[in-house]
Amino acid sequence: MTDKMVDLFVIGGGINGAGVARDAAGRGLSVVLCEKDDLAQGTSSRSGKLVHGGLRYLEYYEFRLVREALIEREVLMNAAPHIIWPMRFVLPHSPDDRPAWLVRLGLFLYDHLGGRKKLPGTRTLNLRRDPEGAPIMDQYTRGFEYSDCWVDDARLVVLNAVDAAERGATVLTRTACTSARREDGAWTVTTKNAMTGEERSFRAKCIVNAAGPWVSQVINNVAGSNSTRNVRLVKGSHIIVPKFWEGQQAYLVQNHDKRVIFINPYEGDKALIGTTDIQYEGRAEEVTADESEIDYLIKAVNRYFKEKLRREDVVRSFSGVRPLFDDGQGNPSAVTRDYVFDIDDQNGVPMLNIFGGKITTFRELAERGLHKIADYFPQMKGDWTEHAPLPGGDMPDADYEVFREKMKADYPWMPRALRKHYGRLYGTRIAQIAGDATALDGLGQHFGGNLYEAEVAYLVQNEWAQTAEDILWRRTKHRLHMTEAEQAAFTEWFEANVDKAA
Known part of the structure; x- marks a missing residue:
């Protein structure tokens, strides 16, 4: 069975793919995003955790890249002051x-x-x-x-995916794109879920290849196409x-x-x-x-x-x-951190391939990428992400310190360390975790550190967490604050109760 036609099919659930899906959904396009593993499981959770201009890039005369990254640094501070x-x-x-x-x-x-x-x-x-x-x-x-x-970094990816989904996008994790073929004026895309084995088929007007390290594999092996560019x-x-x-x-x-x-x-x-x-x-x-x-x-x-x-x-x-x-530089440190787009258009059925990029400029990359394919979607709305907060970041004047004081007043029963954990990861969405709780026992079972059952349920229901590692390492960093015995006990509990949490 083939699902209905969508405007964009995005391959890759790292920061670029999630950013493109969010931006496109907010412009009124119908979007499907598929990721073969978990969101941010690859490069986008293994960075140095910095939003920065790239001081050392000045040495390689990357002045435009540094300027754009520095401008984006302030944009992102306003969009997500909690993370x-x-x-x-x-x-x-x-x-x-x-x-x-x-x-x-x-x-x-x-x-x-x-x-x-x-x-x-x-x-x-x-x-x-x-x-x-x-x-x-x-x-x-x-x-x-x-x-x-x-x-x-990993939460930045997840929050983009959450916002995309809330704006109408379909987000499929642990779902690989197994083939993509141009047929009858559109793409026919086949996916397979690694956990259930379910195969699905989609029709899409355009593919965005944001597969990061796997971008060339998608071009050559999945789409049966080619490009003169490489990573x-x-x-x-x-x-x-x-x-x-x-x-x-x-x-x-x-x-x-x-x-x-x-x-x-x-x-x-x-x-x-x-x-x-x-x-x-x-x-x-x-x-x-x-x-x-x-x-x-x-x-x-x-x-x-x-x-x-x-x-x-x-x-x-x-x-x-x-x-x-790949700009031909011999020294890996000298290779540009800039991004390049390549549109493969055959018979009016385009695929936008994204090469390179860095976390700091993901929003601008998504915006410019959609400009590249705007002619294919005359109904597409204009730019909107520059002044839009990410989920949980809608704080007055983007001021986390003011929000922190509000949390103290709203949750006086919550230990300071737990309040900080919830505030920093979820921002104004802390209420969706705490619910009507007025004491710690209202958060459910305690697994060690700052991990309670209420947070687990939130991550499963709202952020596509499907394994214990999704929760302990990518959605949070609880692993660094729990003993090995606590981690093992939580993993055993989660595997037995994941369906209940959902």
Whole structure:
């Protein structure tokens, strides 16, 4: 049986696919999005968790890309103040690497290229006097501090998908697109659900290929087409360790090979450190952090900090494959982070292929991608996402601190840590989890940390969570705050009760 005709069939449930589906649905187009795994299971949950302009891209003269990313940084802060917030980055200066004048010039451009409004500007630090220098080794006496933003990357994807669905899109997770063929003036698309084995067939006027690392596989193997463009797979790995400094500031250090390493506070008591940049030839599904990469990151940190990291300090490591547009550069760090569109139009039946991109510019990418196919949809409405909040982000003046005070008044019975967890992940939608509860026992069974049954039910019913890992790692980071025994017990409970939660 073939489902009714839709305007767009989007392949890929990462940030670009979810962003395109949301934007298109809001323009009045009928949309189906399919993702072969879970939302954000690939690259989009394995980033450095930053919404940033990309300070180091200035070194490769990517001024337009940096400017656009800096502008988008402020747009996204307003759209999702619960999952995106300012962070100050301390850059200790090493005279052995980039000269101080070059760093100052780059930071000056960074402050002024994007019309910065909300974030404070750069300042120079005396690392022997200023408290931010306390954890830094004594030979580094000078530093700089600048602003960027933190983001919960996987939640950014999910919230785009939630908004798309609420605007009429159909979102199919763990559903692979197995074939796409042009027939009778439209696409016939076949999908297969990996959990149920169900096969479905759709008719679509246009396909958007936002498959990230798998974009070429969709072109060649699924659609039986071809493109002169390609992606270059570059692996980036991160490690998570216990936090080893005081304060909420992050650090950015320059390594001997000119790469920069971010050392960011993470989940309260931990630090996220990364990333590497390595050419990758394997299957994107099988990417892992090599011991050599873990050692590289530890050594980069130990070059600057008084407290030395050891291999046994690594709580967890993860790796992702960045699908960068192949611009012919030999050095993986020099490959552009910009995006490129390719329209494959045969007999008026188009497929829009997306190559490259980065989390910070996903909204603009989606908007420009829809401009590319606007001629096929004369009924399509205009741009709308620039000033539209994401689910849970509809706070007065996009001010999370004001919202936090309101939560205190509305949920005085809720422990501070739990209130912060709900506020940061769900924003104004906290009421959909807490419901009529007036005490902790109203949230149902407690599984450890801040995980209660009410949140599980919300994630299953509203955010396509189908496995324990979907909940413990991508929708939340409960895994980092629960014992192995608690995680195992929750997994057993979830597998037995998932149908009830739904």
